[in-house]
Amino acid sequence: MRRDIFQAIADPTRRAILSLVALQAMTPNAVAEHFNSSRQAVSKHIRILCECQLLEQRQQGREIYYYFNPKKMKEVDKWLDQFRRLWESRYNQLDIVLRQIKKQSS
Amino acid sequence: MRRDIFQAIADPTRRAILSLVALQAMTPNAVAEHFNSSRQAVSKHIRILCECQLLEQRQQGREIYYYFNPKKMKEVDKWLDQFRRLWESRYNQLDIVLRQIKKQSS
DNA sequence: TATATTTGCAACCATACAGTTGCATTTAAA
DNA sequence: TTTAAATGCAACTGTATGGTTGCAAATATA
Numbered sequence: 001m002r003r004d005i006f007q008a009i010a011d012p013t014r015r016a017i018l019s020l021v022a023l024q025a026m027t028p029n030a031v032a033e034h035f036n037s038s039r040q041a042v043s044k045h046i047r048i049l050c051e052c053q054l055l056e057q058r059q060q061g062r063e064i065y066y067y068f069n070p071k072k073m074k075e076v077d078k079w080l081d082q083f084r085r086l087w088e089s090r091y092n093q094l095d096i097v098l099r100q101i102k103k104q105s106s
Numbered sequence: 107m108r109r110d111i112f113q114a115i116a117d118p119t120r121r122a123i124l125s126l127v128a129l130q131a132m133t134p135n136a137v138a139e140h141f142n143s144s145r146q147a148v149s150k151h152i153r154i155l156c157e158c159q160l161l162e163q164r165q166q167g168r169e170i171y172y173y174f175n176p177k178k179m180k181e182v183d184k185w186l187d188q189f190r191r192l193w194e195s196r197y198n199q200l201d202i203v204l205r206q207i208k209k210q211s212s
Numbered sequence: 213t214a215t216a217t218t219t220g221c222a223a224c225c226a227t228a229c230a231g232t233t234g235c236a237t238t239t240a241a242a
Numbered sequence: 243t244t245t246a247a248a249t250g251c252a253a254c255t256g257t258a259t260g261g262t263t264g265c266a267a268a269t270a271t272a
Binding site: 133145 | 218219220221
């Protein structure tokens with residue numbers, strides 16, 4: 001069972017859950033109300049998000065509130081760093097190639 | 107068949123391929139030499155990366171060079187925007203809660 | 213022209229994944 | 243204390259995924 005942030009955010013439902021909980025901490029039932037799938041399906045997604053620490057929980061009586069953990073999400077941002085200079089520069093490798101192709105065909 | 111950037115970068119081999127090709131455009135054979143799995147397995151990964159436009163190809167004789175497309179990767183960065191303010195602020199929701207818990211237990 | 217190289221596609225396989233239903237546990241409310 | 247609510251866990255199911263091997267097509271080389 002792979003369980004890392006990249007695998008976690010691959011699923012569109014999980015991404016939606018993250019967006020939701022990032023706005024406000026919520027119980028699983030409250031989260032599930034926003035989706036068409038069953039409570040258990042949502043609960044499974046939440047569990048996966050907890051396992052990779054994108055969510056953290058806090059019990060409050062019989063309710064459990066789930067909180068978004070932005071520090072974990074920052075790891076994705078960190079991974080993107082290696083590509084950042086490429087999309088920030090106006091002239092990246094691909095641009096140069098596409099320009100060459102255009103030149104050749106014209 | 108889902109085919110989006112998030113699903114594409116979920117696989118560790120595909121992330122490695124992206125890091126590799128981002129440094130220098132390469133043929134599938136050249137990419138495959140960096141991995142233990144078969145050429146076809148790597149080729150399949152490359153195909154998936156092409157389908158979501160993270161890679162683009164250019165035929166050169168019987169060889170095909172694959173190029174990294176940084177603009178597409180930027181979409182992940184864009185998605186992260188909604189969370190950025192949360193990890194940049196020193197006092198996010200989770201921090202506040204954890205602080206409360208500490209206070210209660212001490 | 214015959215042969216080797218580079219590549220993509222199809223078929224197949226074991227496993228992972230997302231979903232469902234059912235059940236057990238804990239806590240709050242009647 | 244009985245009942246309802248909130249939640250997690252287990253079992254099952256269909257499909258997606260990542261891997262393999264084999265084969266065909268296109269291009270370069272002998």
